Amino acid sequence: MQKICVIGGSRYFGKLLVERLRAAGHQVTLINRGSTPPPAGVDHLVVDRHDEAALTAAFDDRTFDVVVDQVCYTPVQAAIAARAFAGRTRRYVMTSTIEVYDPATAALPAVPAGTPVSEETVDPATWQVAMDLPWHDDAYLEAHYAEGKRQAEAVFAHSGLFAFAAVRSAHVLGGGAQEFTGRLAHYAGRITQGEEITVHVKALPTVFIHYEELVDLLLWATTADFTGPFNACSDGPLDVHELAEIVATQADREPVYRTVPAGEEASPFSFDRHYAMSNARAKALGFSFSRTTDWLPGAVAEALAISAVPTA
Template identity: 80%
Template sequence: MQRICVIGGSRYFGKLLVERLQATGHQVTVINRGSARPPVGVEHLVADRNDEASLVAALGSRTFDVVIDQVCYTPVQAAIAVRAFAGRTRRYVMTSTIEVYDPATAALPAVPVGTPVAEENVDPADWLVAMDLPWHDEAYLEAHYAEGKRQAEAVFTHAGTHAGIHVGAGAGGFAFASVRSAHVLGGGAQDFTGRLAHYAERISRGEDITVHAKPLPTVFIHYEELADLLLWAATATDFTGPLNACSDGLLDVRDLAAIVGAQTGREPVYQVVAVGGTAASPFSFDRHYAMSNTRAKELGFSFSRAVDWLPGAIAEALTAFPAATV
């Protein structure tokens, strides 16, 4: 049994992670702002992770074997966490994202199309941090989601002084790992993004799916598989640094739509978007940043194939959103 702290964990794969941590015998503490209560038997601390004094007060004298941070989006939040958890944990795991590799949001090393992107393509040890950007502004944060994640990883990686930004005296002292998740699907109504439901609805109604002229492939992961990987990353391994998390198999938007079409009994109808014109549907990409999951496999985690679980995820979406079948 380990003592695990989960920051966030109130919905989707984070909620499932908390349930699985508890089911496997770990002592679990959840920290959130009080909008959702964890399962019975899970300790619940109410605090705003953006308010350092509130977070430290809620933690009291508690210590943990591992902290899993589900809701860290900025370097400012990371710096607060580094200080608040200094001396409280031996290991810190942050949930990150495939979007850190998006070449549309930063100048990144070029990767040949068709070559899955490895973790070293974005090295948080080399990434510059800017604490003085308007990270508190929701509109700015939404527009700079990928950069916020990159800089948060950088702060944790250094857990001290980085690029002239002082995080805090005596900060850190724990091993850090980040899990860079692929696009998460599955779970029916639990999938608050509605992206898979978008495809199920439009294809079942015979409506257009807007795509790029030459859409490039990406990678996906089922929400249960991501919860399993985070459980493994927190309790069964001691790797540090970034780790890509994606099911096996590259799929482009037409591949995804074809699987939805097979489930709904309707042939997808496509509308090609002009360059600089109407936004394409989710998962239609005109740039390449599909991830490689080789490192996770070498460390001992086994992934499923996306094409094996996608039909079930689509069926869940159709059941959860009956309007999609009208």
């Protein structure tokens, strides 16, 4: 049994992670702003992570073996957490994102198209941090989501206050209505209703992970001892046409496409730039991934069930 603190964890895969940590016999403490109560048997600290004094005071004399941070988006949030948990945990696991590799949001080393992106492409130990940017402005943060994640990783990596690992998650799907971004539902609804899907002229592949597989990986990372970033994605990248065809086959419809040039907005998962990840490091450390095409049909079926329009 370990003492594990989860920051966030009130919805989607974070909620499932808390439930499975508790079921595995760990002593779990959940930190959030109180919008969602925790499962039975989970300690609950209601506090705003932006309030450093309140966060520190809420701990009282608590210490943890591991902290799992599900909702860290900026270097400011990371710096507050690093100071608050200094001396209170030996290990910190942050949920990060594939978006850190998006070449449209930062000057990154060139990766040949078709070559899966590896972790050293973005090294948090050398990434520059700028605390004076308007990270508290919601519009700025939304527009700089990838950079916020990169700099948050960097703060923890630079701190040296505890062992640090960053889980760079692929696009998360599955769970039906729990998948709150609605990206898979976008395809289910538009294909079912015969509406256009907007795709780039040359749409490049990306990678995905089922939300339950991501929870399995986070459980594994929580009790492991490796450090640094690692990519979390199922085997088998797909481009937007391959994704749409899987949806169309189950919906018994033909997808309708409208193409747009590179640089223009398109439907979710249509990318005009390459940054599909490699999961080789996680495999070498001992985690076994499923294939995207093994679980995606089930996730599509859930999305189709939600998007079904009753007929008279």
